[in-house]
Amino acid sequence: MRRPFDLSLYLITDEGLAGPRGVVETVRQAIDGGVTLVQLRDPENKTRHLIDTAAALIDILRPRGIPLIINDRVDVALAVDADGVHVGQSDMRTRTVRDLIGPDRIIGLSVSRVSELVAEDIDPVDYLGVGPIYFTSTKPNAPTPIGFDGVGAIRAASRLPIVVIGGVKAENGEAAIRSGSDGIAIVSAIMGTADPQAEAARLRSVVDAAKAG
Known part of the structure; x- marks a missing residue:
């Protein structure tokens, strides 16, 4: 049975x-504010560091029922x-x-245009990460921003x-x-703020209100 997740x-x-506060402590504060899912993305560090960080994150996330997704590193x-x-x-x-992670774990796939919704790539996938909506300095090699119109086009072409x-x-x-999204993915607005809990709570309230409306 596929593990449940909430993209809000x-x-x-x-x-x-x-910064000095560290990833684990930042996540700890952010989940108190309402974060529903966490992705560990760290393309620069070595495997041991990634495993240690991931294990520490699971220790605080799993008791709360919040999934941990690992970027790229199966x-x-x-x-x-x-x-x-x-x-x-x-x-x-x-x-x-x-094939490697089995039938129960979650797979997310980044897409930025409808032409990337190829059946053989999409069939094993559980959700789509769509964007970038605007230019972002946290991923300078990202594709050209697609705006919310681009999100709407992908939403119309996929049920994921x-x-x-x-x-x-x-x-x-x-x-x-x-625009058709089930949630918002945040990097700097939470990771780089002085008060991750407060910012997460503010963002979560926006998402919840938009869904209710």
Whole structure:
């Protein structure tokens, strides 16, 4: 049975933005504010560091029923029994990921245009990370921003749950949900703020209000 997940407020970690407070403590505060899913993204650090960080995150997330997704690194996900893996268009193919992680874990796939919704890539996937909506400095090699119209086009072409990313913040969170997204993915607005709990609570309230409306 596939592990459950809620895309409403999807936090993607960034060790540089977390600073001296660290990734684990930042996540601890953010989940108290309402984060519903966490992705460990750390393309720079070595495997041991990733495993140690992932294990520490699971210790605080699993008792709360919040899934941990590992960006790209299937080996790290398996080593700590993470809840899933997120891959991009140039990463391991989703069918290979599914074969490695089994039928129960979650797979997310980044897409930025309708033409990337290829059946053989989409069939093993549980949700889509769509964007970037706007330019973002946290991922300078990201594709060209697609705006909310681009989200709407992907929403119309796929029944999979969608979380939008790339320049999303409280001020445009309602527009993100109205464009067809099931949630918003946040990096700097939470990882780089002085009060992750308060900012997460503010973002979560925006998402919840938009869904209720």
